[in-house]
Amino acid sequence: MSTTTIDRRPSNTTTVDRLAFEPADFAVLRDAGQESRATQAPDTLRFEYEVSNFQRTVGRQREVVRSAIVKKIVASDAPDEYIQTVIDTLLSSGRPGRLDDAIDILAETGRVLPQFILETLAQQQGTEADEDYWYVLIRAVGKSKLPSARMLIQLLWSRSPEAAVEALRDMGDDDSIKRLRAIATSEPSEFIRQMAAEFIEECSE
Amino acid sequence: MVEQTFSINNAWRIDPPCYVRKVDRAGHWADAATIQDKVLCSEPDDDGISVYLVSSPSDLARVAIALNANRSSLTEDLILVAIATGELAAIDASRTNGETLCKWANHLHHDLVFADAAAVSRLATTLLGAGRRPHRFKKKAMQEALDYTSNDHCYAAEPNSVHCVCEDDLPAPQTAAWLTWLRRVVARSLAGLFGKTASEK
Numbered sequence: 001m002s003t004t005t006i007d008r009r010p011s012n013t014t015t016v017d018r019l020a021f022e023p024a025d026f027a028v029l030r031d032a033g034q035e036s037r038a039t040q041a042p043d044t045l046r047f048e049y050e051v052s053n054f055q056r057t058v059g060r061q062r063e064v065v066r067s068a069i070v071k072k073i074v075a076s077d078a079p080d081e082y083i084q085t086v087i088d089t090l091l092s093s094g095r096p097g098r099l100d101d102a103i104d105i106l107a108e109t110g111r112v113l114p115q116f117i118l119e120t121l122a123q124q125q126g127t128e129a130d131e132d133y134w135y136v137l138i139r140a141v142g143k144s145k146l147p148s149a150r151m152l153i154q155l156l157w158s159r160s161p162e163a164a165v166e167a168l169r170d171m172g173d174d175d176s177i178k179r180l181r182a183i184a185t186s187e188p189s190e191f192i193r194q195m196a197a198e199f200i201e202e203c204s205e
Numbered sequence: 206m207v208e209q210t211f212s213i214n215n216a217w218r219i220d221p222p223c224y225v226r227k228v229d230r231a232g233h234w235a236d237a238a239t240i241q242d243k244v245l246c247s248e249p250d251d252d253g254i255s256v257y258l259v260s261s262p263s264d265l266a267r268v269a270i271a272l273n274a275n276r277s278s279l280t281e282d283l284i285l286v287a288i289a290t291g292e293l294a295a296i297d298a299s300r301t302n303g304e305t306l307c308k309w310a311n312h313l314h315h316d317l318v319f320a321d322a323a324a325v326s327r328l329a330t331t332l333l334g335a336g337r338r339p340h341r342f343k344k345k346a347m348q349e350a351l352d353y354t355s356n357d358h359c360y361a362a363e364p365n366s367v368h369c370v371c372e373d374d375l376p377a378p379q380t381a382a383w384l385t386w387l388r389r390v391v392a393r394s395l396a397g398l399f400g401k402t403a404s405e406k
Contacts, residue, residue, distance in 0.1 A: 059306045059364055062275060094246040096227035096255060097275055104277040132243075135230055162232045195231070202343055 047072065047082060051089040055101060070108045079112040080119060091132055099136055106140035113140060114148050117156070134159035142167025150175065161192045169199040177203055207353045211262035211269070216340040217287040224256040224298065224315065225265065227272055228284040228339040240329040241322070244286065252301065253316030256288065264313060266350040267359065267371070269342055271303070271310035274361040280347040286339040292331050293317070296324060297392050300384075307354075307361040309371040318392070 047069075054065045073082040083106065090102040106113055117137055138160055141152045149171060157164045165183060168176040177200060184196035213221040226244065228234060233243040247254050257268045265285075273279045296317055303314030319325050342350070354362040357370035 056304070058304060059274065059360075066277070094248045094251070096229060096244075097272070099229040100276055100281070107277075131232070132230075135232075160232075162230065191232075198341075202345070205345065 044081060044085060048085050048089050051086050051105075052093070054105075055090070055093060055095055055098070066105055066108075069105055073105075073109050074112060079109070080116050083109065083112070083116045087133060087136060091130070091136070099132060099139075102136040103139045103143060106136065107143035109140075110144070111146070113137075113144060114146060114152055117141070117152060121155075131160050131162075135163040138163035138167050139170070142170035145171060150179075161187070161189065162195065165192055165195050165199065168196075169203070172203065206349050207266045208262045210346045210349050211265040211342075213259065213262070213265060213287065216265075216285075217337065219287055219289045222258055222260040222290060224258055224288040224290070224293075224317070225268060225285045226254065226256045226288065228286050231284060231339060231341065234286065234339050237326055237329040237333060240332070241325045245317075245325050245329060251316070253297075253299070253318040255303075256298070256315050256317055257303070257310060257313045258298070258300075258315050259313060263353075264309075266353050267307055267361075268310045268313060269347065269350045270354045270359060271305035271307035271361045273347060274306045279351050279362065280344045282344060283342045283347060284339045285342065286332070286337060288317075288328070288332065288337075289335075292328065292335065294327075294331075295320070296328065299388055299392055305361060306364070307359055307371075308369060308375060309359075310361070312375055 050065065050069060050072075054062065054069060057065050069086065073079050073086070076082050086105055087102055090098045120137075134156060138153060138156050141149050141156075142163075146152075149167070153164050153167045153171075165180065168180050168183075180196045180200050180203075184193050184200060187193045187196065209215065213219065213223060217223070228244055233239060245254055257264075259265045259268060269283050269285070270279060273281055273283055296319055298315045298317050301314055301316045303311035305311055305314075319328075351362055358366040359369050359371070360366050
C-alpha cells in the first residue's frame with residue numbers, strides 16, 4: 001500500500017500555518033477514510049446485499065435466505081451491527097411487507113435481540129427514532145416469546161403502544177391477555193383500546 | 206366460509222372488483238401524508254405500486270395466502286386495504302406479473318403508475334374521504350384461506366404441489382405477456398401526449 005504525504009507546504013511555514021489544511025488535504029483524508037472503510041466494510045456490505053436480496057425471494061429460497069441471515073447474526077461477534085443493518089435495509093425499502101420481513105428475521109435471533117434493544121435504549125437516551133423502528137423490535141420480541149419478552153414489551157411501551165399490544169397478543173399467555181384487558185379499559189388512545197379489545201375477543205373465541 | 210370471511214363487501218363496504226394493497230401496520234393508516242409515505246410507496250426502481258385486482262372472495266383468499274407465503278407462517282395476520290376501480294381516476298393500472306408462488310395471484314397483479322407525488326397524495330385523500338379503513342384478516346380467517354387454497358393444491362399453500370386447480374383457468378402466458386407489453390406502450394404514449402397537455406393547462 002502506498003503512503004500518502006498530506007503536508008505539501010514549504011518548510012518555512014509556521015506551526016499555525018501547518019494546521020490550516022487546504023481543500024486538497026481534505027480530499028486525501030477522505031480518500032484515506034474510504035480506503036480504511038473498504039478494508040472493514042465488505043462483510044457488512046455483503047450482508048446488506050443479502051438482506052436486500054431476501055425481499056426478492058419467494059418460497060423455499062426465502063426460507064433458506066432468512067435462515068442464513070439469522071445464522072449470520074447469531075454467530076457474529078458483532079450482532080448489533082448486523083441487526084442494525086437488517087432494520088435499516090428493510091425499513092428504507094418501499095416494498096410492502098418490509099416490516100413483517102424484519103420482524104420474522106429478528107424474532108429468530110434469540111438472546112441477541114434483548115441485548116441489542118437494551119444497548120440501543122442506553123445509546124439513544126431520549127432521541128426519538130421512527131416509530132417503525134421500535135414497532136419492528138417490539139413485535140419481534142413478542143413473536144420470539146423469550147423469557148424476558150414481557151419485561152421488554154413493558155419497557156418499550158411508550159415507543160410504540162400499537163406494537164406492544166400486538167406483541168402481547170402474539171405472546172398469547174394468560175398474563176398477556178390480562179394485560180390486554182387492562183389496556184382495553186384504561187388506555188387513553190381509542191385506537192389502542194379498540195385493538196386490545198379486538199385481540200381479547202379473538203383470544204376468547 | 207371463505208365466501209363470507211373474504212367478502213369484499215363485508216371487508217370494505219365496496220363492490221368488487223377492486224384493487225387491494227398490503228398495509229404493514231394499522232398505524233400507517235393515519236393521515237394522507239403517512240399513507241402516501243408508508244402505504245402507497247414503492248422502491249425507486251419499481252414501475253409503480255404493487256396491487257392485486259380482486260373480483261371475488263376466492264381471489265381475495267388466494268392473494269392473501271400468496272402474500273403470507275412470504276411470512277414465516279401462512280396464517281399470520283394480514284392487513285389489506287381496498288381501492289375501488291373508480292377511485293383511481295386518471296391513475297394508470299397496468300397488469301404486470303406478480304412475484305408470489307401463487308400463479309392466480311400473479312395473474313391478478315397490477316402496478317399503479319402515478320404521474321407524480323401529487324397524484325399519490327390525491328389518492329390517499331380520496332381513500333380517507335371515502336372512509337376507507339384497512340381490514341385485518343386474523344389468524345382464524347387466514348386458516349380458512351389456507352384450507353381453501355390447499356384444497357386446490359395452490360403452490361403458495363402447498364410448496365410440494367405439482368398442479369394447482371387455478372392453473373387450468375389462467376390465460377396462456379405468452380398472450381398475457383404480449384398484451385402487457387402492448388398496453389404499457391400504449392399507456393406510456395398516451396401519458397406522454399396527454400400528460401404534457403394537461404400540465405400546460
